[in-house]
Amino acid sequence: MTEFDQYRDGYSQQIDNAIAFSGQPQDFFTRAKARYLLDVFSTVRSQLKEGALRPLDVLDIGCGQGLIHPHLPPEKSGIRLTGIDVAGTVIEEARASNPDVHYDVYEGTRLPYQDRSFDIAYAIAVMHHVPPDDWKSFLVEAARVVRPGGLVIIIEHNPVNPLTQKIVRSCPFDQNAVLLHSGQLAKLFRAAGLVDPKRQFIIFTPFDTPFFHRLDTSLGWLPLGAQYCMAAHVPS
């Protein structure tokens, strides 16, 4: 049984407790990440030679209960989604909630997919649970299953943001978390053979209106957001 199997029943409640001071529910943070991903999917699809003819094959590594998956429906996202995690009971919940998504369980090192199976692989709030000695191999493995020219995307807590630190400190399942700075992640991306890493910070305010969503996007360069997203290409 993995750490997250143990937290399965209380997972959402623990997060809600840790973020209560922000005045926003967990879904506010999930939707901010979904907006970023939908934007990336749309850009990648517009650059495909086949145009909008085929869905993108996307892998969510460490998807947990698949909380973001309802925000990435195939008709809106243009993707065919696979989720994978090391926690089997959590994946059972994800399967029950998201019948459109294919889910797998693995042991945490070797993804059970052929090389070059996906257009994009992403991992949200996973690397800080992976031991630092394994960070590079985690990225190498993500890159292995992505097609040349495709993207690996990591979304992580920003350790520079004091409110993020407060949330991590008060979340029981983050006790062993080791947060990564975005500069550190950019170096790891390059060490894993990924090219041209692009960074965007997200979640600058706790306000949930289109105006503040646009403000969030325009501030993406400022290293103070609660979380950051980094995307880099697998060399062509």
Ligand SMILES: C[S@@+](CC[C@H](N)C(=O)[O-])C[C@H]1O[C@@H](n2cnc3c(N)ncnc32)[C@H](O)[C@@H]1O
């Ligand atoms: C904080 S949860 C994030 C879940 C989901 N990505 C989200 O944003 O809601 C971290 C997840 O990473 C998973 N995990 C930890 N180590 C992993 C590994 N080596 N490979 C895949 N998943 C892993 C845990 O089981 C857990 O479900």
